[in-house]
Amino acid sequence: MTVSADLAGELTQLVGENGVETRPDVLHRLSRDFSWLSPILTRDLRPVTAAAGVRPASVAELVAVLGFAYQRGLAVTPRGAGTSNYGQSVPMVPGIVLDTTKLSGIHDIGKHDVVVEAGVTFADLENALAEHGREVAVMPSTVTSTVGGFLSGGNQGIGSIEFGSIWDGWVRELTVVGCVEDPAPVVVSGSSMNGHLHAYGTTGVIARARLLTAPKRDRTVLFAAFDSLAAATRAGRKLMDLPVPPRAIAIDDQAIWETFIPHDGHDGTVLLRAMLEVGTAEQGRTATVADGGRVTAIDDAAVRPMMSSVYNHSTLRAFRSDRGLAAVQIRGSAIVENEKEVRSTLPGSRIHLDGNAPRRFGKGYSGLLLSNWVDDATLENGIAALRAIGVVVVNPHTWLVGSHGGLEDYLAAAAAFDPRGLLNPGKLVPQCR
Numbered sequence: 001m002t003v004s005a006d007l008a009g010e011l012t013q014l015v016g017e018n019g020v021e022t023r024p025d026v027l028h029r030l031s032r033d034f035s036w037l038s039p040i041l042t043r044d045l046r047p048v049t050a051a052a053g054v055r056p057a058s059v060a061e062l063v064a065v066l067g068f069a070y071q072r073g074l075a076v077t078p079r080g081a082g083t084s085n086y087g088q089s090v091p092m093v094p095g096i097v098l099d100t101t102k103l104s105g106i107h108d109i110g111k112h113d114v115v116v117e118a119g120v121t122f123a124d125l126e127n128a129l130a131e132h133g134r135e136v137a138v139m140p141s142t143v144t145s146t147v148g149g150f151l152s153g154g155n156q157g158i159g160s161i162e163f164g165s166i167w168d169g170w171v172r173e174l175t176v177v178g179c180v181e182d183p184a185p186v187v188v189s190g191s192s193m194n195g196h197l198h199a200y201g202t203t204g205v206i207a208r209a210r211l212l213t214a215p216k217r218d219r220t221v222l223f224a225a226f227d228s229l230a231a232a233t234r235a236g237r238k239l240m241d242l243p244v245p246p247r248a249i250a251i252d253d254q255a256i257w258e259t260f261i262p263h264d265g266h267d268g269t270v271l272l273r274a275m276l277e278v279g280t281a282e283q284g285r286t287a288t289v290a291d292g293g294r295v296t297a298i299d300d301a302a303v304r305p306m307m308s309s310v311y312n313h314s315t316l317r318a319f320r321s322d323r324g325l326a327a328v329q330i331r332g333s334a335i336v337e338n339e340k341e342v343r344s345t346l347p348g349s350r351i352h353l354d355g356n357a358p359r360r361f362g363k364g365y366s367g368l369l370l371s372n373w374v375d376d377a378t379l380e381n382g383i384a385a386l387r388a389i390g391v392v393v394v395n396p397h398t399w400l401v402g403s404h405g406g407l408e409d410y411l412a413a414a415a416a417f418d419p420r421g422l423l424n425p426g427k428l429v430p431q432c433r
C-alpha cells in the first residue's frame with residue numbers, strides 16, 4: 001500500500017505536516033522491532049511496511065486519528081520505541097503506524113503517583129520524578145522505551161522484586177481510546193485494565209496512565225561470584241528480603257555474563273549482581289558470603305549499566321556474540337531443583353535469571369534459557385521437557401496476544417474498543433499466520 005496524496009493530505013489535516021511520515025526509510029524503521037532475536041519470528045513473521053506514520057501530539061489528535069481510521073477502515077499499528085521482541089509492533093496488514101512518541105507529557109507528579117502520556121520514555125520519567133524525590137516503581141530494562149509500549153507489550157522489570165508485574169497494582173489507571181465510530185478517551189482501572197495490559201495495542205490505544213511511584217533511593221551494585229547456580233539463587237533470594245528490597249537481581253552463567261561484563265576479578269561459574277539500596281549493602285555482603293559467594297565488587301557506578309543488562313538484554317548481549325542462539329522464557333523453583341535436567345533439555349544451554357515477585361508467583365526468579373538454535377522440533381521438544389520437570393515456560397516465538405493467558409479479557413475489550421478489527425491486525429486473531 002502506498003499512501004496517496006489525498007490520504008497524506010487528510011492525515012496532515014488531523015495532525016499537521018510534522019505529524020505525518022511518508023519517507024520510505026523511516027516507514028521501514030517504524031515497521032520493525034526486535035523480533036529478529038527469534039529465529040522463528042525472523043523466518044515466519046511477515047512484516048508489512050506501513051503506508052504512513054502518524055504522530056499525534058495531543059490526546060485530541062490521537063482521538064481524531066482513530067476516528068478517521070475507523071471511518072476509512074485503515075489498519076493501525078500503535079508504536080512506542082519499537083523495542084518489543086515478539087513482533088508486537090510490526091504491522092502485518094497495510095495501513096498506518098501510530099507513533100506515540102510525541103505524546104510526551106508528564107502531568108501531575110503527586111506524592112505517590114504520576115500521570116503520564118503514553119509516549120513518555122522511562123528514562124525521561126525517571127529524571128522528572130528524581131526532581132521530586134521519587135522514582136519509577138517498575139520499568140523495563142529498555143529504559144528508553146515508552147510507558148504505553150511497556151504496558152502494552154512488556155510485563156515486568158527493574159523494581160519488580162518490590163512491585164511485581166504490570167498486573168500487580170502499580171498501574172493505577174489507564175486512559176484508553178478505541179478505534180470506534182465516535183472515539184473518546186475512556187478511563188479504566190482495577191480488573192477492567194486486564195483487557196488492555198499486554199494487549200499489543202489490539203484493544204485500544206493507551207493515551208495516558210496513572211502510575212504508582214516509589215521513594216527515590218541511592219543504590220549500588222553488589223557483584224558476587226558463585227560456583228553453583230543453587231548457591232547464587234539462595235543468596236539472591238535472601239537479598240530479596242532485605243529491609244529495602246533490591247531494585248534488581250540478575251544471575252548469569254559465565255557464558256552469558258562474560259559477553260558484557262569485564263572479568264575484573266569475577267571468577268566462578270555464576271555471577272550474581274544485586275542493585276541494592278546503599279544502606280543495605282553491608283547486610284547484602286554478609287548474606288551473600290554466608291551462601292558461599294565471593295563479593296568481587298560493590299560499585300555505585302555499575303547502577304546505570306546494570307539497568308540495561310538485565311532481563312532480555314542478556315539475550316541481546318549474548319546474541320551479539322553468537323547469532324545462532326534462541327531463547328525461551330522460564331520461571332519457577334524447578335529451574336534450580338532440576339538444574340541438570342533443565343540444562344540438558346536444549347543444546348548448548350545457558351541460564352540467565354532475574355529476581356522478581358509477581359503476585360501470582362511470589363518472590364523467586366524468571367529468566368531466559370538460551371540455547372543453540374537447531375530447528376523447531378528441537379525447541380518444541382525442549383519446551384515440552386522443561387514443562388514436564390515443572391518449569392513454567394513462556395514461548396517467546398509467537399506474535400499472538402494471549403499466549404501469556406487472558407484471551408477472554410482481550411477479546412471482550414477488543415469487541416468494545418475495536419469492533420472493526422483495525423488495531424494491530426493479525427496479533428489477537430491469527431488470520432495472518
Ligand SMILES: Cc1cc2nc3c(=O)[nH]c(=O)nc-3n(C[C@H](O)[C@H](O)[C@H](O)COP(=O)(O)OP(=O)(O)OC[C@H]3O[C@@H](n4cnc5c(N)ncnc54)[C@H](O)[C@@H]3O)c2cc1C
Pocket residue numbers: 033034077078079080081082083084085087088089100118119139140141142145146147148149150151152153154155156157158199200201202204205206207310311312313316424
Ligand atoms: C533487549 C531487550 C530488553 C527488554 N527488556 C524488557 C524488560 O526488562 N521487561 C519487559 O517487560 N520487556 C522487556 N523487553 C520488551 C520491550 O522492550 C518492552 O516491553 C518495552 O517496554 C516496549 O516498549 P516500546 O515503547 O518499545 O513498545 P513498542 O515495541 O513500540 O510496542 C509494544 C507493543 O505495544 C503496542 N503499543 C505501543 N504503544 C501503545 C499504546 N500507547 N497503546 C496501545 N498499544 C501500544 C505496540 O503495538 C506493540 O504491540 C525487552 C526487549 C528487548 C529487545
